[in-house]
Amino acid sequence: MSTEPPDGGTLSNLLKEDRRFEPPAELAEHANLKQEAYERAASDREAFWAEQAERLSWDQTWDRVLDWDDPPFAKWFVGGRLNASYNCVDRHVEAGRGDKVAFHFVGEPVGDTRDITYAELKDLVSQAANALTDLGVQTGDRVAIYMPMIPEAVVAMLACARIGAPHTVVFGGFSSDALASRLEDCQAKVVVTADGGYRRGSASALKPAVDEAVVKAAELGHTVDKVLVVRRTGQDVTWNDDLDVWWHDAVESASTEHAPEAFDSEHPLYVMYTSGTTGKPKGILHTTGGYLTGAAYTHWAVFDLKPDDVYWCTADIGWVTGHSYIVYGPLANGVTQVLYEGTPDSPERGRWWDVIEQHGVTLFYTAPTAIRSFMKQGREIPDQRDLSSLRLLGSVGEPINPEAYVWYRHVIGGDRTPVVDTWWQTETGMIMISPLPGVTHGKPGSAMIPIPGIAADVVDDDGKSVPDGSGGYLVLTEPWPAMLRTIWGDDERYKDTYWSRYPATEDRGAWYFAGDGAKKDTDGDLWVLGRVDDVMNVSGHRLSTTEIESALVSHPKVAEAAVVGAKDEDTGPAVCAFVILRDEAGDGGADIVEELRNHVRKQIGPIAKPRQIMIVPELPKTRSGKIMRRLLKDVAEHREVGDVTTLADSSVMDLISQGVDSGKDEA
Ligand code: PRX
Secondary structure (H helix, E strand, O other): OOOOOOOOOOOOOOOOOOOOEOOOHHHHHOOOOOOHHHHHHHHOHHHHHHHHHOOOOOOEOOOEEEEEEEOOEEEEEEOOEEOHHHHHHHHHHHHHHOOOEEEEEEOOOOOOEEEEEHHHHHHHHHHHHHHHHHOOOOOOOEEEEEOOOOHHHHHHHHHHHHHOOOEEEOOOOOOHHHHHHHHHHHOEEEEEEEOEEEEOOEEEEOHHHHHHHHHHHHHOOOOOOEEEEEOOOOOOOOOOOOOEEEHHHHOOOOOOOOOOOOEEOOOEEEEEEEOOOOOOOEEEEEEOHHHHHHHHHHHHHHOOOOOOOEEEEOOOOOOHHHHHHHHHHHHHOOOEEEEEOOOOOOOOOOHHHHHHHHHOOOEEEEOHHHHHHHHHHOOHHHHOOOOOOOOEEEEEOOOOOHHHHHHHHHHHOOOOOOEEEEEOOOOOOOOOEOOOOOOOOEOOOOOEOEOOOOOEEEEOOOOOEOOOOOEEEEEEOOOOOOOOOEEOOOHHHHHHHHHOOOOOOOOOOOOEEEEEEEEEOOOOOEEEEEEHHHOEEEOOEEEOHHHHHHHHHOOOOEEEEEEEEEOOOOOOOEEEEEEEEOHHHOOOOOOHHHHHHHHHHHHOOHHHOOOEEEEOOOOOEEOOOOEOHHHHHHHHOOOOOOOOOOEOOOHHHHHHHHHHHHOOOOO
16 A cells, blocks of 8 residues: 555545547537537626526516625626516417427326426416415515425426525425424425325325424424415325315416516525535525526536427436426426436336336436446346437436446447536536537546536645646636525525635635535546545545445446445554445355455555445435445444434445344455
8 A cells, every 4th residue: 555645635536537428420510509618608707697698588687797796695697687487487388389398297106197288387387376375475485395296396386486485395205304494494484295295106195294394393483374285196184274275276276367577686596405414404595597597508508408309307306406407497498308206116117218218208317326226227127118219318416437327328328328427516506517418528427527607626725726637626716697695594604614615815716615526637627526525535545435436336246336434443544345236246256345356456556445345235325315425434433323314215224234244254
């Protein structure tokens, strides 16, 4: 092992990747954005963003593109007025596209489908807006939405936007405690929910959690006025006549006429809670004009959206991806999309591929965690379906390991489709770093460079830009339209969390620190290496967990891997890996652990060779699919496993602990 000293706040650059995929010629020729956009945006950033804002309908144009006089509090399109719901719905109908399908809704029960045109969506949103107003919701009041992935969830969001009532969507998998604390934090007046939704083949209740959350919120001192309930599954619900209102009573009887009011560009659109490493969840505030501009522009540019595309983003609307890339971006662009209620493997493992085949999906956007689970199952399942309609694939949420990228492109995309690895965050509101599919070649594992209009860098502890070939901290060096405006009710926390690491100096303004580590490869392309909290310091080198995980996933027997740096009294921190094998690899064979340790050594070098590798059936993940390395670290360091409340499936940790106990000798 190397004995070199720590390398001054940068991350070691370990993996090398030589595979390249050129943009398809046809796509490149007709691409929405071409090379010149980078230069145009850089030469006059504000003019570029003003041009992007023009794709929306404004009731009143702005006087000033950006007000950055009081950083880090930005105002975009100052003085402009618009209605987000009008932009997502009415204007398409007015332009004669009312018959275009907005949603091919696919419920989890097979055959439970429903197409909704833009004209129908306009009626539904108008009715819901009238119903919310009748329930006492006024402009500025907050509305919580706790729903399955059904059209009414989108309708509720747009109805809130239509009347200027900021929504906060809470993922339907969250507990009543999580819901209660969010209701209290944003003082939600109304909750929109459903009796339940379909997941993994059965009806899964939602309303009981809302009932509990309303009581808990009251204990915290906040009273919810009304609960609006969609009947989805028909399961029994406890009913409180003073509080509960059926959607089919309140909404379906309401008028389909509703005149949208124009709001200030900076009017709050929604609050999305995201958990930090410490403390209570942060309510990320997004406002109207800049956010909608950023979501619509990126959806059009990064997916190279064309009028006939059929788009499908598999995220849940309880996450920011669902907000920006199911609701606001795609609908502002008038797209036809698939909305799917359930899980990828219900009733059987090929469900997603069936949906793609049936609806002729052309643009598909999902997360690396899903891709790796399909890799584990093997290619026979997608191979049985006709996926030839696909022309572009997207990835979001985590670093995509090069091997998963290549599998995605090859098996799902038939080697025709570019893969866009899109880096962004709840806080950024929109895609920030990504290839442009008609311009940038694909490089497996790299999100490449900031899209036109965005400025980012990788810097060391002192804020010095690192040279190509080195790693450091990812920062955003210029404000952008969809940026968060603050943390709901806590401006100080907003400043501290995002802007205190690299404050303004004499030479430059303040930088936004994203919390991620990244490297620039020798071409200057960016590789996001995950949260800096996950970085390990091994023998004086800062190693990113992502690179070692990618090396493991490049072994043909491995589907998924998680790496942590565990303290070791004898040697200092050591690399520990948890590995899921592909189904076809069986138990991997007697020498699997040694084989994998040597594979990492060969791929990266001796420094990264794991001290210990544990073969496990599952990995602990948050409900949005991110690996919780903190818990694995507890296991690796033989501690009692910490707080598991945000795990999607808390039994996973028992499985891992058992596996670790029984496999002690192996490691
Ligand atoms: O660490 C990065 C990772 O996900 C974080 C943001 O998570 P969240 O706010 O939940 O938003 C998820 C949807 C945008 C980032 O700080 N991340 C997201 N996309 C990528 C990624 N890491 C690497 N590559 C990506 N494409």
